[in-house]
Amino acid sequence: MAAITRRDFVRRSARVAAAAAVASQLEWLTACGGTGRKAPTDKDWERLAKELHGRLVRPGGSEYTTLNRPSNLRYANVRPQGIAVCSGAEDVRTSLLWAQEHDVPVVARSGGHSYSGYSTTTGLLVDFSDLRRVSVDRTTGIVTVEPGAQNVDIYDGLQPYGVAFSAGRCPTVAVSGLTLGGGFGFSSRHIGTSSDALLETEVVT
Ligand SMILES: Cc1cc2nc3c(=O)[nH]c(=O)nc-3n(C[C@H](O)[C@H](O)[C@H](O)COP(=O)(O)OP(=O)(O)OC[C@H]3O[C@@H](n4cnc5c(N)ncnc54)[C@H](O)[C@@H]3O)c2cc1C
Known part of the structure; x- marks a missing residue:
């Protein structure tokens, strides 16, 4: 059996490691390669x-x-x-x-x-930028908001009813992202976060 030097051993091992890395990457790329369907025309x-x-x-x-x-x-x-x-x-x-x-x-x-x-x-x-309506049920005090309603729509929409919601500070942040992330605003120390007030949501799958 031919003897190999320590230097040869390290060089050959490095090649094997590189080949294994490429092979596993190819497998990963194939796995993520989509369904093969044609792009929409x-x-x-x-x-x-x-x-x-x-x-x-x-x-x-x-x-x-x-x-x-x-x-x-x-x-x-x-x-x-x-x-x-x-x-x-x-x-x-x-x-x-x-x-x-x-x-x-x-x-x-x-x-x-x-x-x-x-x-x-x-x-x-x-x-959802066209969906910004805010409505209030006077008897229950329950507020219904469309997904694109921005903080400014909510503050403006609720003001005539004397109802408060813990919306955020930036006028153009919308209620969907705000509530999904918790939502902290001017009145949060008093009435909690935006997500604390969430009763129900319509989920489309
Ligand atoms: C200038 C500025 C000021 C801010 N101030 C505050 C603040 O005072 N208080 C606070 O709590 N946060 C604040 N934020 C953070 C903000 O609440 C988050 O960035 C929030 O995610 C933004 O929501 P959006 O709907 O405007 O953003 P988008 O970018 O539209 O959405 C954010 C995420 O939610 C998803 N999403 C959006 N709409 C829906 C939907 N209808 N259904 C399912 N997923 C959806 C999006 O895909 C994205 O992943 C601020 C952010 C900025 C940039």
Whole structure:
């Protein structure tokens, strides 16, 4: 048997380790390689646009730049292939089913104030900026808010009723992201966080 030096042994081991690393990476890449479905065609996007009660905004559309602009401009270059401006829960359902059918990543956006760009995507952006209504049931004092309602909508909407909600300090943060993260505002020391006040929510899957 030929003797090998310590230097040869280390060199050969390094090659084996590198090969193993590449092989395991390839396996990982294959596992994450998607379903192999074709990217949606213009016709597929047109179908989505027709099915929405709200509207679909594509790159080049007049509203595209404004709608795509997140609060943290560091993520402004993450450009969605389409923005579904929803007019209700049915539009969310339509968007999710379409995205699933075409293997397109989908992300929700309400106020667009995620510090970390979590409401940006290169796929389909499901946008709630048209859903900002706030209503109050005078008898129960229960407030119903649409997902895109911003702090300013909530403070303005509740003021005539003398009802308080622990919303945040930034006027354009929306209730969805605020409540999902807990939500701390001017009156939190007195009445708790935004999520403390949550009674019920409509979940679309
Ligand atoms: C300038 C500034 C001031 C702030 N001030 C406060 C403050 O005073 N108090 C406080 O508590 N926080 C504050 N925040 C933090 C803020 O509450 C969070 O960043 C929050 O997530 C923003 O919510 P959004 O809906 O505006 O953001 P988005 O970016 O739209 O959403 C944030 C996250 O929630 C998801 N999401 C949004 N809508 C939905 C939905 N309908 N269904 C499911 N998921 C959804 C998004 O995909 C994303 O992951 C502040 C942030 C900024 C940038």
